[in-house]
Amino acid sequence: MSTMTDSGTRKQTFSLWRGERGTGAFKDYEATVTDGMVVLDVVHQIQAEQANDLACRWNCKAGKCGSCSAEINGKPKLMCMTRLDQLPANEPVTVEPMRAFPHVKDLVTDVSWNFEVKKKILKFVPRAPDAPDGTWRIQQADSDRVQEYRKCIECFLCQDVCHVLRDHHMHDEFIGPRFLLYAAALEMHPLDTGDRVPALKKDFGIGLCNITKCCTEVCPEHIQITDNAIIPLKERVADEYFDPLGQLVQIFSRRKEK
Amino acid sequence: MAASSDSTFETVEHDVLVIGAGGAGLRAAIEAAGTGVRVGLITKSLLGKAHTVMAEGGMAAAMGNVDDRDSWRVHFADTMRGGQYLNNWRMAELHAKEAPDRVKELEAWGALFDRTPDGRILQRNFGGHRYPRLAHTGDRTGLEMIRTLQDHGVHQGIDVHMEVTVLTLLKDGDRIAGAFAYDRDRGHFKLFKAPAVVMATGGIGRAYKITSNSWEYTGDGQSLAYHAGAALQDMEFVQFHPTGMIWPPSVRGILVTEGVRGEGGILKNSEGKRFMFDNIPENYKSSTADNPEEGWKYTQGDKNSRRPPELLTRDHVARMINIEVKAGRGSPHGGAFLDIAWIKERLPNAEAHIKRKLPSMYHQFMQLANMDITKQPMEIGPTTHYVMGGVRVDGDTQMTTVPGLFACGEVAAGLHGANRLGGNSLSDLIVFGKRAGEFAAKFAKENPKVTIDPKQAAAAEAAAIAPFARAANADGPYQVQEALQDSMQANVGIVRLQDEMETALATIQGLKKKAANVAVLGNREYNPGWHTALDLPNLLTVSEAITRCAIERKESRGGHFRDDYPEKDPAFGSFNLLITKGTDGEMQLTRQPIPEMPAHLKEVVEENK
Numbered sequence: 001m002s003t004m005t006d007s008g009t010r011k012q013t014f015s016l017w018r019g020e021r022g023t024g025a026f027k028d029y030e031a032t033v034t035d036g037m038v039v040l041d042v043v044h045q046i047q048a049e050q051a052n053d054l055a056c057r058w059n060c061k062a063g064k065c066g067s068c069s070a071e072i073n074g075k076p077k078l079m080c081m082t083r084l085d086q087l088p089a090n091e092p093v094t095v096e097p098m099r100a101f102p103h104v105k106d107l108v109t110d111v112s113w114n115f116e117v118k119k120k121i122l123k124f125v126p127r128a129p130d131a132p133d134g135t136w137r138i139q140q141a142d143s144d145r146v147q148e149y150r151k152c153i154e155c156f157l158c159q160d161v162c163h164v165l166r167d168h169h170m171h172d173e174f175i176g177p178r179f180l181l182y183a184a185a186l187e188m189h190p191l192d193t194g195d196r197v198p199a200l201k202k203d204f205g206i207g208l209c210n211i212t213k214c215c216t217e218v219c220p221e222h223i224q225i226t227d228n229a230i231i232p233l234k235e236r237v238a239d240e241y242f243d244p245l246g247q248l249v250q251i252f253s254r255r256k257e258k
Numbered sequence: 259m260a261a262s263s264d265s266t267f268e269t270v271e272h273d274v275l276v277i278g279a280g281g282a283g284l285r286a287a288i289e290a291a292g293t294g295v296r297v298g299l300i301t302k303s304l305l306g307k308a309h310t311v312m313a314e315g316g317m318a319a320a321m322g323n324v325d326d327r328d329s330w331r332v333h334f335a336d337t338m339r340g341g342q343y344l345n346n347w348r349m350a351e352l353h354a355k356e357a358p359d360r361v362k363e364l365e366a367w368g369a370l371f372d373r374t375p376d377g378r379i380l381q382r383n384f385g386g387h388r389y390p391r392l393a394h395t396g397d398r399t400g401l402e403m404i405r406t407l408q409d410h411g412v413h414q415g416i417d418v419h420m421e422v423t424v425l426t427l428l429k430d431g432d433r434i435a436g437a438f439a440y441d442r443d444r445g446h447f448k449l450f451k452a453p454a455v456v457m458a459t460g461g462i463g464r465a466y467k468i469t470s471n472s473w474e475y476t477g478d479g480q481s482l483a484y485h486a487g488a489a490l491q492d493m494e495f496v497q498f499h500p501t502g503m504i505w506p507p508s509v510r511g512i513l514v515t516e517g518v519r520g521e522g523g524i525l526k527n528s529e530g531k532r533f534m535f536d537n538i539p540e541n542y543k544s545s546t547a548d549n550p551e552e553g554w555k556y557t558q559g560d561k562n563s564r565r566p567p568e569l570l571t572r573d574h575v576a577r578m579i580n581i582e583v584k585a586g587r588g589s590p591h592g593g594a595f596l597d598i599a600w601i602k603e604r605l606p607n608a609e610a611h612i613k614r615k616l617p618s619m620y621h622q623f624m625q626l627a628n629m630d631i632t633k634q635p636m637e638i639g640p641t642t643h644y645v646m647g648g649v650r651v652d653g654d655t656q657m658t659t660v661p662g663l664f665a666c667g668e669v670a671a672g673l674h675g676a677n678r679l680g681g682n683s684l685s686d687l688i689v690f691g692k693r694a695g696e697f698a699a700k701f702a703k704e705n706p707k708v709t710i711d712p713k714q715a716a717a718a719e720a721a722a723i724a725p726f727a728r729a730a731n732a733d734g735p736y737q738v739q740e741a742l743q744d745s746m747q748a749n750v751g752i753v754r755l756q757d758e759m760e761t762a763l764a765t766i767q768g769l770k771k772k773a774a775n776v777a778v779l780g781n782r783e784y785n786p787g788w789h790t791a792l793d794l795p796n797l798l799t800v801s802e803a804i805t806r807c808a809i810e811r812k813e814s815r816g817g818h819f820r821d822d823y824p825e826k827d828p829a830f831g832s833f834n835l836l837i838t839k840g841t842d843g844e845m846q847l848t849r850q851p852i853p854e855m856p857a858h859l860k861e862v863v864e865e866n867k
């Protein structure tokens with residue numbers, strides 16, 4: 001609960017998830033807060049003053065590293081970019097770990113699966129340099145789209161919210177929105193010549209995405225994951241696999257587009 | 259059990275062990291792996307989260323894409339001038355010559371930089387660089403760099419150990435033999451055996467209260483190398499970046515990129531005066547604009563204009579802000595105003611332009627301060643940002659004074675001298691990361707046999723678990739850390755004085771005793787309280803080194819400014835300060851003469867005066 005004091009500070013209750021490896025419960029902490037604070041500040045304050053062993057991840061405290069992902073009042077968010085004045089002041093704030101990944105301790109989850117998935121995706125394969133100085137010429141307009149995808153800070157909040165992973169646990173069949181985005185960034189990179197379309201269909205489960213757009217909604221970088229990355233990839237897959245005549249045309253034009 | 263020893267720790271063997279997975283460590287690991295040796299890479303965080311990810315403005319490389327008058331010669335001269343000639347000139351030379359190739363290599367590995375109209379890599383202006391020189395991707399260049407290296411690196415057969423923290427280096431006689439570490443997840447110990455070890459652990463910002471640095475920056479690499487017998491160099495030179503956020507309090511210290519000033523942002527005091535024109539240092543007069551009009555033209559790419567004084571070196575700009583604040587002309591929360599919104603007087607679609615050029619700054623202020631930088635000036639003040647000093651290395655090979663131990667990136671000293679130019683760190687990482695990886699692999703091949711002394715590991719293990727056994731009424735680790743940060747901020751900050759620094763030294767001695775006695779609650783599984791306790795000795799070691807060097811350097815130069823010796827003293831310009839561990843276990847300070855610059859480099863300095 002929240003009570004105002006004269007100096008602009010107030011007391012508020014924070015219900016933090018405490019426990020190890022899947023066990024645990026919310027535990028309430030009273031904290032003295034001001035509106036300019038973000039949730040991560042409060043977690044740090046509780047850690048320093050009341051619970052030294054409270055586990056959480058963070059690095060940059062500025063929304064740049066994607067370490068501090070958690071579920072705040074039930075919504076997947078970065079703790080360092082969630083200001084208290086964006087949350088109801090007169091209710092306890094709940095903070096719990098991402099639920100789509102195995103629990104480690106308190107607010108920390110085991111996200112190593114994501115790093116394994118990425119390794120399976122064919123790496124960048126550039127075409128031969130074609131400028132006289134041994135490099136390439138690339139127009140800014142041809143970089144814009146991929147630069148948007150490359151803003152991803154790998155917070156894995158989109159993975160956390162996607163129902164294919166969160167509810168259906170299809171981690172073996174589906175790489176999730178983060179890595180569909182990654183594949184799109186490679187496929188549409190102005191220099192890349194690799195072909196990831198067959199793998200997207202067969203191994204990466206792109207067909208399992210039913211375009212609910214939940215991933216896009218939670219992305220702290222505001223990347224249009226569904227519209228700008230997944231749907232164009234789905235079109236490529238569809239063209240290549242379901243339209244034998246269009247397939248040749250498509251392969252040809254896709255190559256040229258690069 | 260929490261406090262019991264498990265002495266059967268896992269042993270892992272590599273030919274080259276790289277400690278740190280920022281730009282420097284990743285580049286070193288990639289290079290070493292490319293020579294066919296077995297490489298291990300350790301990081302305290304997850305892969306891709308190291309400090310490098312936060313870098314904004316860009317990486318300096320004299321490619322001459324925007325201004326073809328640029329060359330390695332000018333870059334070299336700029337770096338030496340910025341470093342006030344305390345730099346390792348060999349490193350400055352190699353850096354200036356090799357940076358362009360390293361940047362192009364990143365492009366070949368998939369990095370997408372912003373482009374010039376003719377499709378080449380675009381370069382932007384930055385403080386102390388004569389020509390537009392920073393390759394960049396918007397204002398998230400560090401992310402572009404680390405992601406490129408990470409995504410390339412994971413296909414090179416490197417063994418990555420995430421969330422593993424090195425506690426101590428292991429020696430075999432005089433040479434390096436490996437490292438002893440714990441994993442954060444379970445709190446298990448791990449012994450790494452390796453004939454060559456590369457330190458790429460970054461900086462020390464957490465020794466101060468106001469900093470742009472993360473929890474990782476506890477000076478581990480500097481401290482571990484020092485205790486393993488390596489020399490530290492130039493530790494008094496800490497960079498206070500002039501523009502950190504100051505309001506609201508919880509964001510204090512978070513960086514506002516120099517790119518804002520590169521794009522035309524200006525500094526003003528509470529009277530609305532643009533104070534940077536008031537005092538332009540002698541050696542920069544000829545290259546600095548003397549009126550606002552010229553300064554503006556420079557930021558818009560006019561080759562005949564000189565840079566505005568906002569783009570003078572960081573040490574100078576930080577001090578100028580400090581002077582305004584002390585004179586009572588500061589902003590409401592004790593800083594100055596940084597205004598980019600004003601460019602709407604000059605540009606038709608300024609708002610869109612700012613959002614495109616500085617997207618994460620726009621986002622950062624909107625989200626954290628509820629403020630629109632396209633409409634209002636930002637409130638900013640100095641923040642602890644970077645350490646120029648660090649582990650002393652050989653300029654060509656990056657080997658430290660301990661055989662088999664290498665260092666690169668922010669943890670190493672030499673390239674930047676007394677002050678680092680913005681953008682010279684990211685390029686430092688790839689130039690010297692590559693070299694460290696190459697020479698570490700070579701060393702490992704030539705000297706493959708090492709023996710581990712189990713006693714060293716056992717001692718480190720015992721020390722690490724001791725805090726669990728202490729009484730719960732001993733000091734907590736966070737309180738000791740905070741006391742140190744308060745003292746360093748107050749006594750060894752931007753403006754330094756003899757007696758304040760002596761106070762700091764006494765505080766450090768007192769805190770050492772407390773640190774040796776902190777108690778930790780809970781168990782060993784992912785326990786930040788315990789991790790903080792284990793970081794304390796490192797923080798204290800680097801703080802002591804900084805303070806001792808700062809006391810010794812009785813002059814003002816670059817990042818080191820003393821109110822009691824406000825002038826530069828040529829007598830102090832001929833040596834580096836070295837810190838080594840004496841046989842009595844105490845810090846030894848020596849003055850190491852800087853070797854004379856060879857004629858061909860002197861010539862370069864002259865021609866760019």
Ligand SMILES: Cc1cc2nc3c(=O)[nH]c(=O)nc-3n(C[C@H](O)[C@H](O)[C@H](O)COP(=O)(O)OP(=O)(O)OC[C@H]3O[C@@H](n4cnc5c(N)ncnc54)[C@H](O)[C@@H]3O)c2cc1C
Pocket residue numbers: 277278279280281282283300301302303308309310311312313314315316317318399400422423424425458459460461470471474478479513643644666667668669680681682683684685687
């Ligand atoms: C906000 C910000 C913006 C910046 N902008 C720029 C810029 O525009 N241009 C520029 O040139 N420079 C910039 N810098 C500086 C630059 O980013 C850093 O100096 C540089 O990234 C350091 O890289 P590094 O590889 O040396 O270390 P880091 O990237 O910090 O990596 C250090 C690694 O070491 C690991 N590590 C540390 N201690 C241990 C241990 N005990 N055991 C195991 N692992 C350990 C860490 O986990 C991490 O992986 C900026 C810095 C900041 C903070």
Ligand code: SF4
Pocket residue numbers: 161162163164176177208209210211212213214215216226230
């Ligand atoms: S749009 Fe697709 S990937 Fe995104 S959350 Fe929905 S199902 Fe998952």
Ligand code: SF4
Pocket residue numbers: 066151152153154155156157158159177178181218219220221222223225
């Ligand atoms: S796409 Fe967005 S939500 Fe997903 S990992 Fe990247 S930054 Fe996070």
Ligand code: FES
Pocket residue numbers: 057058059060061062063064065066067068069078079080081
């Ligand atoms: S701490 Fe880096 S994104 Fe929150």
